[in-house]
Amino acid sequence: MNEIILIASLIPLAGTLIGSASVFFLKNELPSAAQRSMSGFAAGVMSAASVWSLLIPAMEQSENLGGLSWLPAAGGFWIGVLFLLLMDRVIPHIHPETMEQEGPKTSLKKRTMLMLAVTLHNVPEGMAVGATLAGLLSTHSISQASVLALAIGIAIQNAPEGAIISLPLHAGGASKGKAFLFGALSGAVEPIATWITLLFSAVVAPALPWFLGFAAGAMMYVVIEELIPEMASGSHSNLPALAFSAGFTLMMILDVALG
Numbered sequence: 001m002n003e004i005i006l007i008a009s010l011i012p013l014a015g016t017l018i019g020s021a022s023v024f025f026l027k028n029e030l031p032s033a034a035q036r037s038m039s040g041f042a043a044g045v046m047s048a049a050s051v052w053s054l055l056i057p058a059m060e061q062s063e064n065l066g067g068l069s070w071l072p073a074a075g076g077f078w079i080g081v082l083f084l085l086l087m088d089r090v091i092p093h094i095h096p097e098t099m100e101q102e103g104p105k106t107s108l109k110k111r112t113m114l115m116l117a118v119t120l121h122n123v124p125e126g127m128a129v130g131a132t133l134a135g136l137l138s139t140h141s142i143s144q145a146s147v148l149a150l151a152i153g154i155a156i157q158n159a160p161e162g163a164i165i166s167l168p169l170h171a172g173g174a175s176k177g178k179a180f181l182f183g184a185l186s187g188a189v190e191p192i193a194t195w196i197t198l199l200f201s202a203v204v205a206p207a208l209p210w211f212l213g214f215a216a217g218a219m220m221y222v223v224i225e226e227l228i229p230e231m232a233s234g235s236h237s238n239l240p241a242l243a244f245s246a247g248f249t250l251m252m253i254l255d256v257a258l259g
Helices: 002-024 032-060 063-068 071-090 096-105 108-138 144-171 176-203 205-232 239-258
Strands: none
Touching (some): 002 108, 002 144, 002 176, 032 108, 032 144, 063 071, 071 108, 108 144, 108 176, 205 239
């Protein structure tokens, strides 16, 4: 069982590493349309994961509450939203659409703050993997395939996020190695968040549905407050909406087919 914990916690980080490594193969920053489409895809993956991998299992595990089976999912959801709201206020960061407006001359300091924004995105994703692992270990209500489906889905959407960090950093004057390192570090928080959530969930096993709802709320906060504005910024385009739909569909298929 320790193997599934290690694998599931590191798969999302692998996605970030792959995306960050694009700095060694691509010379320029990604076009605006590509970055916005990637944000849309990430939003779709996270939205579907919040529903199929987190909220539905949370309600299924609370069926013994009868008509109140929704309470842990809904309550945990709002705690997650408020927690991310607090983090958003406390941690200094800058949004990608601001970077896009300032262009390639944006200071290295602001590009570092962009890395903090992506790191903030990654915290709830790590929590989500940790919560599903807790469900696998404590109640067996979540299958190994479901945990891996969530981890793979997050890894797929982490790849473009890694590129969004490393490519602008290199364009702003950082070496390829340094740009890759910063991109990789933005994803290093995920396994840490996974292990911390798993630890707390194991200690308070009856509260697992609340943890699942919490992770869903945190992820949806990122989608609504960060990713949707990013995908909607700039000139009108249908590509981000299509990318969102593709990400949502892919995550839904992964969870249902593998779960």
